[in-house]
Ligand SMILES: Cc1ncc(C[n+]2csc(CCOP(=O)(O)OP(=O)(O)O)c2C)c(N)n1
């Protein structure tokens with residue numbers, strides 16, 4: 065996805081198709097995940113991203129191959145948007161040897177070194193200092209990459225977040241902190257957990273460029289990201305984006321979609337701004353939508369998703385010897401020379 | 404051979420490894436301008452500059468995580484905790500991140516990093532500043548834990564720790580920084596996971612590590628005057644533990660005292676005793692005795708503090724007890 069004014073919504077049919085494809089892939093993949101979960105093919109905690117796809121797609125579409133991404137346990141959509149194969153993600157969810165983490169991580173811990181995907185992490189806020197360290201390493205080496213750190217809005221109340229932002233602001237590190245504000249941390253509405261309503265203001269107190277972004281509009285996400293990435297590459301400057309979104313499913317597979325901490329009416333209200341529908345509408349308005357395009361994409365994706373299921377199902381479970389593998393490595397800096 | 408302090412031995416290790424490999428950097432509170440709270444990093448800022456000797460805010464969780472992130476993409480951080488008591492604020496990064504990254508990524512992300520700093524009680528620092536954390540850290544698969552007791556071991560183990568591609572915990576002795584010992588000028592490494600027989604004797608084994616090595620050696624000297632010959636096994640690395648060194652010694656002496664700085668319950672000594680009962684059951688002439696800190700937070704008053712700590716007298720008494728001698 066390399067074109068000049070690439071966040072600009074007008075005209076680039078190829079780009080628009082790619083964005084739409086990325087978002088629909090996430091959606092259909094996760095619908096399949098829910099199916100597999102119900103059948104017991106996937107276990108443990110499993111958090112769906114449905115409703116938030118424009119954030120993952122928009123953010124990733126502004127990155128280079130040598131940039132880095134780190135995220136939370138709500139990581140399937142972002143992994144796909146970053147270019148990890150549906151096969152390797154599904155196989156991981158199935159706990160199989162061909163999974164991206166060789167069946168050791170599961171839903172919450174997707175990793176793929178080849179695309180700089182530094183993991184889904186399960187401790188709320190715990191990966192935010194790690195992202196800051198990756199940014200430190202980039203600057204240490206004098207590189208022009210950046211790292212994107214996704215987190216939920218509930219993480220901003222935790223010490224790891226504040227300690228990280230302070231260092232990133234103090235040392236000027238090339239990191240983009242992306243708060244996906246979906247309004248809830250499990251069942252706790254943000255106004256019941258945060259002393260301020262505008263999460264992005266947390267960044268300003270650490271002298272970090274901070275802004276609010278509409279997370280249902282993939283172009284708005286791209287525009288904010290494009291500026292953030294430029295800031296990181298040119299001046300080693302951090303950015304905080306509060307990207308406002310909403311999850312259309314429960315917190316995890318065990319949580320009802322609505323009825324306890326949020327009403328059905330509220331959910332339906334937010335679902336009117338389904339990011340995929342918004343993109344389709346924009347494409348229609350821009351003239352980049354053509355007849356059968358959606359059907360074509362849907363068909364392609366249905367095949368990809370089914371293939372990922374078949375692949376995962378056929379992949380063996382890790383052998384018992386794998387139990388004790390990868391606890392430690394045998395190597396030292398004298399035996400390996402890797403940068 | 405030059406005789407230098409434990410502090411200078413660590414300083415040499417850092418300096419040499421930073422010269423050897425420009426991916427190695429030191430970060431922590433007061434490591435730069437102040438030259439280190441205990442002066443371990445003296446002169447390094449001047450020599451290597453701000454990017455490689457990084458003064459951090461008082462933000463243990465944050466900078467430990469910065470180390471983890473830097474290690475994830477190929478740097479080799481040495482994270483200094485001013486003392487291990489403060490590392491509790493960072494323990495999520497040590498346990499949930501550094502120790503598990505390799506495993507949960509299916510082998511994709513090794514963590515070539517060191518967490519180091521002074522551990523255990525000094526003098527009259529009372530409850531919050533006087534704790535030995537060996538057993539907490541050694542409990543965690545995915546970490547290595549070393550506890551150097553002499554300047555020679557401090558240098559050789561820290562150098563190996565920095566070169567190791569795994570997260571290594573280095574527990575230094577706050578009371579050891581001023582102790583002196585022979586350290587050769589030529590380069591050497593001490594392999595992680597290897598104990599050293601610091602004294603040979605046939606009557607009783609003392610199995611120990613870290614700061615307690617000095618106490619064990621003093622006990623061995625004192626007891627030698629009474630004709631009691633002690634085998635002193637310095638574990639040097641707590642995880643992975645050199646089980647063979649322990650059992651070889653106990654099979655020879657048939658008696659063992661396990662001496663550690665920390666508390667009794669779930670302590671390192673409990674693990675050592677387990678290895679002994681598994682492998683040396685038929686060789687024991689007496690139950691193994693453990694010497695450790697009293698099961699209380701460290702008190703301030705001199706006399707109470709003395710009573711709480713494992714020491715020479717308690718160690719000698721323990722040896723006499725396993726030998727069925729009058730104290
Ligand atoms: C330190 C920590 N505390 C509690 C939890 C349990 N937990 C998992 S997700 C979550 C809510 C997080 O909400 P948010 O950051 O808004 O992310 P979202 O799930 O909305 O994507 C909680 C409390 C955890 N994983 N880690």
Ligand SMILES: [Mg+2]
Nearest residue numbers: 216217248249
């Ligand atoms: Mg949330």
